[in-house]
Amino acid sequence: MIVELGHFALILAALVGVVQMIVPLWGAHKGWRGWMAMAHPAATTQFALMAFSFLALTYAFVVSDFSVRLVFANSHSAKPMLYKISGVWGNHEGSMLLWLLILTLFGACAAWFGGNLPRSLQARVLAVQAAVSVAFYAFILFTSNPFERLEFPPFDGRDLNPLLQDPGLAFHPPFLYLGYVGLSMAFSFAIAALLEGRVDAAWGRWVRPWTLAAWVFLTIGIALGSWWAYYELGWGGFWFWDPVENASFMPWLLAAALLHSAIVVEKRESLKAWTILLAILAFGFSLLGTFIVRSGVLTSVHAFANDPERGVFILAILGVFVGGGLLLFAWRATAMEAKGVFGMVSRETALVTNNVLLAVSCFVVFVGTIWPLVVELASARSMWQVGGSLIENPFYTMGLFSKPEQVSVGPPFFNAAFTPFFVALAVILPVGAVLAWKRGSLRRAAAPMLPVAGLAIALGALAFALQTGRSAMGPVGVVLGVWVVGGAAMDLWLRTGRGAMGNRLSRLRRLPRADWGKFTAHAGLGITIFAIAALMAWEDEDIRVAQVGDRWDVGIHSIQLNSVDNVDGPNYFAERADMTVFRNGREVGHLYPEKRTYPVAGMPTTEAGIRNGVLRDVYVVLGDAQSAGGWAVRSYIKPFANWIWGGAILMALGGFISLSDRRLRVAAGAARRKPEGVPAE
Known part of the structure; x- marks a missing residue:
């Protein structure tokens, strides 16, 4: 009975999602406050129904109800309780239910904590978030029902995949989904801003906490997956450029770029169009990761499902939301005119360079991940079926393939193609962080960093002298790691101004938490860069x-x-x-x-x-x-x-410290808002 109630709650949540998708959006368009106010109770109701539905499925796993097909396929009466519970999301259908639970949780949080948003913007954000939910309700109800019963219940189950019976994998998917789904909030804010026709400094401040939270959870999820692969799979490594690893890494890179780009929107009202585009693409890559994991088009030890029909459904969701978002982006291009101007040497330029390097890094990973599929599709058959007709494969016609090809893109490609961009990012990070806004002086910014550069080079030279017959990767990693960590520390120290040491130390303790969070996250990145280089060079x-x-x-x-x-x-x-x-x-x-x-x-x-x-x-x-x-x-x-995961912990901790800064959590003040009804710029 509880299972049937969970299924019924899921259907009710879908119906509430349809109401939340339509009513507030139409109310915002017409300026009807009552209709816009519908978004709040609808978002809360959606989450409550989804929470009940998820708990109902969890109950079935805990009591080993093998009359439920999903429990039979993914559990066993002798399995430890931790893995009975983690078995709820250790499969395709249950993981999608968790995805929807988190999606509605973020929507409810936007309703609970978004009271300082303009009424029309909040209504549109919640409506777009509901539209994403409705798409996944349709997916799970029509293709992936987790509550399906068996006609003849078996005595016991088939057990969960043994590779997933591990503490690291028990907690890895929930954190990863909090990151994946969290980027839907950045997407909803972007689409809502395009619908309103206004992207300003206040919007940049509103979108940052949601993006930062998603990035933090993605960092934790990726680190847990890396740690699990290190000790569980027995391959002796922490990262293998597996397609599913890449699927989580790509949105992480774009979310990092979006975070830094939103700062420019907030501080200088520049890079508006680029920031909106990043918000759309970051969520798009989250959906792409979902497609890779569940379609079976790319094989992986992490894959949940191998079902082309489900893959097509997810691909359709990806096409509708990303394609629709890009069309809206093109239509509203005039509403994103940049106001702030800046010189070639400025913090804005440094952040643009940061964004370009992160985006290109993501593109490199994307090409390496998807290229085997492209080659296989192009060379699979000499004739393609289009509708009811057969046409000749144009790649065969051009003589590019004479037989089916299988291509494997492995670590050598990714290491060679990805590393230079991240090295460049590490090099510019410390100096770029201390450049002045609008127009800066490279000499003035670099001067305080000279001791840090000297220390980094000296320690790198020491590492090179101590090692014998090893690659240069280790010393280079030492230089970059010390440079990034030391640069982050110097940036923090420079924020204390001038004066006596005691006064500066006192001001250091009183610095905003966002500054301490920035230091911690950048230091964590430097430690991780060093640890990866050291492990690969000196193993x-x-x-x-x-x-x-x-x-x-x-x-x-x-x-x-x-x-x-x-x-x-x-x-x-x-x-x-x-x-x-x-x-x-x-x-x-x-x-x-x-x-x-x-x-x-x-x-x-x-x-x-x-x-x-x-x-x-x-x-x-x-x-x-x-x-x-x-x-x-x-x-x-x-x-x-262990320094690899220590660095990742510091990056996530830096994000949490920044989120605890009230200035970041509270949106722009009323003085910076425009009255409702002001026409688009």
Whole structure:
């Protein structure tokens, strides 16, 4: 009965969404306050109904109600409770229900905390947000019903994908969806502003908190996914340029660009058109990520579904909202005339350069991700079916393909094509952050950064001198990391003005939280850049077949295989190795890597043994038993691995600190607003 009530609540939420989509929008167009006021209760009601629907599905998983098809396919009575709950969103249908829950949550938050917005703008924002919700209601109700019953309930379920039975993956999707869906608010604000025909400094301030919140959640979600891949998959890496990894990284890059662009709109009323375009594209790439994960067009260990029909539906949603948004953007181009002018050397120019580098980086990732699909489609057949007719493939006609092609775009392409743009971004970031608005002096901005540059170069030279036979990536990473972190610290110090040290320290403590958030986020970026370069340049690796009792060296460490035993888990059995780690001949710890088999799912997984350290990780993976005796073992020394996620935590923390600044959360004051009914500029 509870399951049926959850399904009924989902249908009611969809109907409320239709009302919220139409009534406030028409009321804003006509200036009818009563109709615009309908948006508030509708948004709250939508969220309440979706929360009940989601809790109903969660209840079915918790009590192992295998009469529900989704529970049968993704749960098991012996599964730990944490993974019963995470199984709700560890599949296509449940994850879409979570997507809708978060979408309605953001809409409700816009109603609850948007009282300082102009009435007509808020009504339009909530109507656009509801339109996005309605599209996904249609998708889930017509193609992905999570409440479908089985005619003959089985005794037990098929279990959740073993790779997803992990704490990192239990929390990774909700945070990622908070980021993905959070960008829908930036999209709704952009479309609402275009409908109003007004984009001004107040709009730039209103859109920033929503974009920042989405960016923070995306950062946490990506970091959790990277951490999971590092210790769970046994590949020994933290990022593989997998299509689904890229699907979350692309909107993260555009959201970062949107954040910085909105600052220019707020401070200088420039870059209006570019900021609106970024808001549309950032949400568009979120939808593109949803399409990649659920359509099956690109294979990935992270993919939820392999259903072309669902993929076409999501592609239609992408086309309607992004295509419609771009058409509206072109129609309202005259309403986005920039007011502020600035010189070639100014903070505005630095932020424009920042935006260009981030956008081009996103485009590089997009091309590398989608290129295999393009080549496969172009070379798959010599004849294409269009409607009821067959036409010759033009690529065959031009002689570009003589047979079907399969192309793989891997890390070498992404590393070579993406890295230069991010290096350039890191180089300009510290100086650009201290340039004056409108017209600045490069010499004046660079002068305080000279000690930071000297320190960065000195530490890079020291790293180069200490390493032997290694690539230059490590020293370059040291230089860039110290440059970005030191530049962020110097930017913060310069904000204290001049005077005695005690007075400056006192002013430093009183600086706005947004300044401290900016420092923390930029420092986190610098730490992450350094850690990635250090790990890739200074990693040690050993692959061998080891017998019980064997001891071998990896870098300055030695590892000894003591035993391999069979162990049983709550819903798996495993081979677990006991390994002793030595450093300079002294025992420093034990590692217990495993090879697990989940009998219900019939799927093996690898659990790496990791000895975490501040400066390095010792990372060991147990492979298959060999016919001649012994086990395949891969051993790594991974320097500064934990600094990667430490940097990501600092970036997210910087965002939260900025969000706690009341100046950022409260929209522009009434003195900066135009009275309702003022015609568009």
